[in-house]
Amino acid sequence: MTLPSPPALPEEYDAQVHMVTHQVRGRMFHATIPSVYLAAELMASGATADIAEAAAIFGAVLTCQEVRGTDPHCGNFRWELEDEVVEDLNAVQFVLFYCIPVLCIAQDALPRDLVAAMRRAVALGLEEIARIDVAPAYTNIVLKDIANSCLGGQLLGDDDIGRRGREKLVRWMAHVDTYGLPAEYNSPNYASVAVRVLGRLAELTEDEHTRIRARTMLARLGLSAALHVHPGIGCWAGPFSRAYSHAVFNADAFGADDVRAWV
Structure with missing residues (x-):
């Protein structure tokens, strides 16, 4: 099997702190979500040096x-290292979405003490996710809640957490049935997020009913997107939900090629 090519460390990566940086009005910040995403990508490459760097990033996160x-908000994450308090309650969803699959698939490649620390962080984060209990209308975040809870419960051997995720998936599907589509329907920004999260859940869950439900909703969301792609020029047509201009008006905007990739 050919392993993915190792991702290049971005120019804005701070090798001393092991986090991705960005600047705001001349001040440098270390960003949690881009950092944990980079760590997950490095783990996927399978290269020894990349795994070592990923371990350092996970530790920093x-x-x-x-x-x-x-x-x-015990269990949540600061959006940036420099933040004094938790500012964005969605941070825990993003961090766990990248940490849990790594622990499910490749924890043996990481140092034992780091794995233990990550598992404790996941358990604490899942408590915060349950307290927040995001509403089903917040499509991309409720799907992360569902995936994190299903897979996190599976990882930790905690069926109470896993059952919460499985039951919430059923409730979200009923919510979609009520309106015909998710609240973030036909979204250039968030349709692909929903597909990615449901795909991860379908891939990694050990519960067959959950896998079937995730695949069913993948087909439903994919069909909705496909029906809004112009057959002649391949562009995605509205109406859109949560459509940001940078996601619609650019050369890499979602279109027919993306739908074909999903299929």
Whole structure:
């Protein structure tokens, strides 16, 4: 089997802190989500040096988790290393979405102490996810809630967590049935996110009913997108939900080729 090509470390990567940076008005910040995404990509390459760098990144990301039991968002993550408090409650969803699959697939490649720390972070993060209990109308985040809970419960051997995710998937499907499409329907930004999350769930879940449900909704979302692609020019047509201009008006905007890739 041919392993994926190792991703190049981005120019904005801080090798001393092991996090991806960005600048705002001349000040440098270390970003949690791009960093954990990079770590997951490095793990996928399978190269020894990449795994070592990924381990360092995961360790850095864990320092961004709020672990004080007195904090109302204990278990969540700061969006940036420099933040003093948790500002975006969705951060925990993004971090766990990249950490849990790595632990499901490749934890043996990581140092044992790091794996133990990541598992503790996942358990604490799942408690926060359950407290937030995002509504089914928030499509891309509720799907991350579902995937994180299903796969996180599976990883930790905690059926209460897993059952919460499985039951929430059923409730989300009923919500979609009520309106015909998810709230973030036909979205140039978030349709691909929904497909990616459901695809990850279908790939990794050990529960056959959950796998069937995830694949069913993948087909439903994919068909909706395909029906909105102009057959002549291959562009995606509206109406859109949550369509940001940079996602619609650019050379790489979603279109017929993306739908073919899904199929």
